[in-house]
Amino acid sequence: MKHRSVLAALMGSCLSAAPLARTLCVLTPCALASYALAPSALAPYALAPRALAEPAISPPAARAVHAAPDSYADLAARLLPAVVNISISATLKPGESDDDDDGPDASPEDGPQVPQFPPGSPMEKFFHDYMNRRPTPSGPPRKMQALGSGFIISPDGFIVTNNHVIKDADKVSVTLQDGTVLPARIVGRDSRTDLAVIKIDGKAPFPTVAFGDSDKARVGDRVLAIGNPxxxxxxxxxxxxxxxGRDINHGLYDDYIQTDASINRGNSGGPLFDLDGQVIGINTxxxxxxxGSIGIGFAIPANDARGVIEQLRRDGHVSRGWIxxxxxxxxxxxxxxIGLKPEKGAMIATVDPKGPASAAGMKTGDVIxxxxxxxxxxxxxxxxxxxxAPGTRARFGLWRKGKTREALVTVKASPEAPDMPPTPEKTKGPSTLALADLGVTFAAIDDANRTKYGLSDSQRGVVVTDxxxxxxxxxxxxxPGDVVTEVQQIAVNAPEALSKELARARAQKKHTVLLLVQGQDGLRWVPLPLSGD
Structure with a gap:
């Protein structure tokens, strides 16, 4: 979106001088990140078009439905105490902007157009001052405040929200329905599903809401959205x-519920309720x-989110299956x-030669x-x-050249590094770990090492320094500069944690230890001999 107006920027909207026919706005807490919807780069994952003509079928048996209520007041009064406002503060680096509505066609030369005002008018001075305050690559870091939504899922204060609400936050605070403000810490986050879990303490037990069965939600069912727009x-x-089942080209795991309940900036992470008061989605x-809302909103189904949230609460990150x-x-x-009737299934385009599917005999051209x-x-x-879960054996039904067969695949952990919660600024134990027998020295990822090795703010793990x-x-x-994120498929964020996993492997009489390493060429598994040979 080129040449966004300054007035639009000040109003915090996603207005563009060159309007897009359709735009997807992720409900970021500080500014709406807008992306023109175009055919996905991952075209193989696009949904196949439905056949134009379908055989007549009998209508499904009717089930009991909620009559239209005269008021939602009683339901809202019961649910509101468990829905919270989330406030974050973050530090913007030089050159970064807290306005995320630059589109995919934006370039460094594109800038906001200043409206024309009479010379010497107060508005001319106001906009001149505003332009001079805009971030520059050489300017100092700036603090940014932003708002989002969330909901409490346990009496001891675990809260669900979107990852993009708390991403890069230096400080997170939660405001309860009664106005109480409490500090919160990030327990875990997952950018691939855009989910996060944070935790508040004190004043327990907190009011809670429960997840429902999102698979039972039907098109036409009434819903409520509560949040902080x-x-x-x-x-x-x-x-x-x-x-x-909407695919909005956000990622591989798209399976959104679409709703016309008004959802706006600040609703991110808020719950979508059915009329039983159960959470069937997370507004995203x-x-x-x-x-602004035009009646087309998207929520992550509760059944898709439940497993991710449980892992975030338990482990602080998500382990995914991979074949x-x-x-x-x-x-x-x-x-x-290929002579397949009826048309159905997933056709394999590529097979990783070192992956579980290849070991089980799957081939390019097979149809799952x-x-x-x-x-x-x-x-x-x-x-x-x-x-x-990694380690589980899954049974796949295949079609190959006119014949059906089965393949038993032992699912492995995804080689992608998981998103890790922030490392506390003050950590116990040594900041470095020198292993002379293995010929390597590790160090904690602090500000100095981030700068020295060009590591991102979100990078977690232990960096190789020598x-x-x-x-x-x-x-x-x-x-040097490689980052070890896992040892034996256990996440490590400090030299002390890495040393503990190495000691565990040695106690189990293992000859090698498996490291997940983030290097310049991406992630790779490295078997490191423990004997030193």
Whole structure:
């Protein structure tokens, strides 16, 4: 979005001088990040078009539905105490802006256009001063404040929200319905599903709400959304479920509930309730050209979020299943060309030669028809495989050259590094760990090492600071600047934690220890010999 007006920036909207027909606005707490919706770069994951003609079917049996209430007041009064406002403060580096509505076509030369005012007028001076205060690459770091929403899921103070609400936060605070403000800490976050868990202490037990069964939500069911739109705390809106299973090209795990309940900036992380008062979704994004609600909002289904949230509460990060394939939906043209009737399943486009699927005999061109007996398609497969615990054996039904077969695959942990919660500024134990027998020295990731090795603010793990030439670590390709994020598939964020996992491996009489290493070329697994040979 080129040449966004300064007036629009000051109003905190996503207005553009060159309007887009359709824009997806992620409900960021500080400014709406807008992205033009275009065909996904991951085109193989696009949903196949439905057939134009379908056979007539009998309508489903009617089930009991809620009659239209005269008022939602009683329900809202019961739910409001468990919905909270989340405030964060973050430090913007030089050159960064707290306004995220630069579109994909923006360039460094693009800048806001200043409205024309009469020379010498007060408005001319105001905008001149504003332009001089805008961040520059050489300017000092600035503090930013932002707002979002969340909801309490346990009496001891665990709160669910969106990852983009608390991302990069230096400080997080929570305001309860009665006005009480409490500090919060980030327990865990996951950027791939845009979910996060934070924790407050004191005043327990806290009021809570419970997750419902989002799979039972049908198109047309009434819903309530509660949140903090535009900083207006405790706002209740109502609508219906507009659609299910929406893919908005946000990532591999898209499976959104669409609703027309009014959702605006600041609603991020707030709950979407059914009329039983159960959470069936977490409000995350809207479809808009202005940043305001036009009746098209998207929520993460509760059934998709529940497992992620449990892992974040327990481990602080998410471990996902992985089988090492890339798939795409079987379209009518693909099915016709390979002789598959009816058209269904997920066709394998590539197979990682070192992945579990390859070991189980899967090949490029195979069509995955089912997972543990349930029909599958290309859009749903990445999400369903990710939900399988590493080490689990899964049964895949395959179609290959006119014949069906089965493949038993032992699912492994995804090689992608998980998002880790912030490392406390003051950590116990030594800041470095020198292992002479392995020829490597590790150090905590502090500000000095981030600057020295060019590490991002979100990078977690233990950084390699020194490698002995021709030593075991050197022969395995470790070099200064590499970051070890896991040891034996256990996340490590401090040299003390890494030392503990190495000691555990030695106690188990292991000859090698497996490290997950983030280097210049991405993530890789490195087996490091413990004997020093």
């Amino acid at each position: 535009f900083g207006l705390s405790g706002t209740v809106t109502n609508g219906i479920v507009s659609s299910r 994004a809207i479809y808009s050209s202005s940043g 090492g394939v890339r798939v795409q939906n079987v379209t009518h043209e693909i099915a016709d060309s 028809l089912s997972l543990d007996g349930k029909p599958i398609d290309g859009h749903a497969l990445p999400r369903l495989v990710a939900e399988i 490698v002995t030439q021709d030593g075991p670590a050197d022969t395995r390709g470790l070099q």
